[in-house]
Amino acid sequence: MxxxxxxxxxxxxxxxxxxxxxxxxxxxxxxxxxxxxxxxDYPNKPIRVVVTFPPGGSADAVFRLLVPRLSEKLGQPVVVDNRPGAGGNVGMSLVAKSPSDGYTLGLGAAGALSANASLYDQMPFDVQRDLKPVAMLAGIPFVLVGHPSVEPRTLKALIDRARAAPDKLSIAHGGNGTAMHLSTALFMQMAGIKLVEIAYRGSGPAALDTLGGQVPLAIVDLPASLQQIQAGKLIPYAVTGTQRLPTLPDVPTMAEAGLPGYDSTGWFGIVAPAGTPDAIVARLNAEINAGLRDEQTRATMHTMGVAPAPGTPAQFASYIASETTKWANVIRTARIKLD
Structure with missing residues (x-):
């Protein structure tokens, strides 16, 4: 018994x-x-947001636009803690290992939240297991630009030239493993061309050398190139997102210019440690979205070359999953590794 x-x-x-x-x-x-x-009771003490970029970048600057409003609406200070390194892995690992109480959040981008799982052989965290999406903040479309001396001037004709002479044209991007690097890889794969890639430490230096004629082409972000494009010092072939940009209404998308289906946009958003209560996530999501829908904030973001992207936690989770699959295929085909 x-x-x-x-x-x-x-x-x-x-x-x-x-x-x-x-x-x-x-x-x-x-x-x-x-x-x-x-x-x-949330929140009853300051909230730390681990930003996986150095101060001054687009993601850091956009989030700092929201900080005063978030602090006011939440009734507690929102403190930015910049922790760059290893493509975002350093800061995001810290978030993944933090208590799931809503007082440590992370600001991550396409690298740490999607592509890095394929770029690195060893990851210090698992996005699906260790993190909980809170809110997407914004997308950053890139632009394919050329020095004014480069011929031809249309994307389709440029692709034809590159197909006829593989490894003869060079293209700059913002660094190995960055969204601009992956955008370049996707461009070559979909166009069926082979360009000589030159990796720079950031979009600014890549745009500067293209401006100076040291390299004929580049895929860079809008903040690094808009002024030179408007001045006619850089020639825009196409933007990498699915929609034309308000600041460059006459520049076609890659899909419009000859590569149907092409879509590559940098993006970033807020995540929390896995296990964070849904009620806390919903509160944060609501306040962040309200900030992103503020007209003055939206106008400032557009001048910075970024597009506000409010949405639900579920939509952000679905987007992360789809981007992870997409970039895994691109990275595997291009044989890109960062370890």
Missing amino acids: MEKSTAPGTPCGLTRRTALAAMTLAGMSATGLARAQAAS
């Missing part, structure tokens, strides 16, 4: 296993109540 429980206070007839199960359920209920209470 099964041994009866002798635990104090256990009713007659309950087995030891039943008593243990009851105590476990009670503990789980207590934990759930504690988490619910914590969510209802």
Whole structure:
């Protein structure tokens, strides 16, 4: 016969296993109540946001636009903690290992949240397992530009030239493993061309050398190139997103210019440690989206070359998953590795 429980206070007839199960359920209920209470009191202390970029970049600058409003609406200081390194892995690893209480969040981009899983042999965290999407902030379309001396001037004709003479044209981008690098790889794969890639430390230096004629082509972000494009010092072939940009309405998308289906956009958003209560995530998402929909904030972001992208946590999670699959295929085909 099964041994009866002798635990104090256990009713007659309950087995030891039943008593243990009851105590476990009670503990789980207590934990759930504690988490619910914590969510209802949230926030009651400063919130740290680990930004996986150095100060001054587009993602850092965009989030800092939102900080005053978030601090006011949440009733607590929102503190930016810049932790760049390893394509975003340094900062995001810190977030993944933090308590899931909503007081440590992360600002990550396409690298750390999607592409790095394929770029690095060893990752210090798993996006699906260790992180919880909160809100996408913005997208950053890139632009394919050329020095004014480069002929021809249309994307289709440029592709034809590159096909006829593989490895004769050079193209600059913002660094190995960056979204601009992956955009370049996708461009070559879809166009069926081979260009000589030159990696720079950032979009600015890549645009500067293209401006000076040291390299004929580049895929760079808008903040690094818009002024030179408007001045006629850089020739824009196409933008990399699926829509034309308000600041460059006459520049076609890659798809319009001859590469149907091409879509490559840099992006970034807020994530929390896995296990963060849904109520906290919903509160943060609502306040972030309200900030992104503010007319003055949107106007400032557009002048910075970024497009606000408010949405739900589920939409952000779905986007991360689709981007992870997409870039895994591009990286595998291009044989790109950063380890």
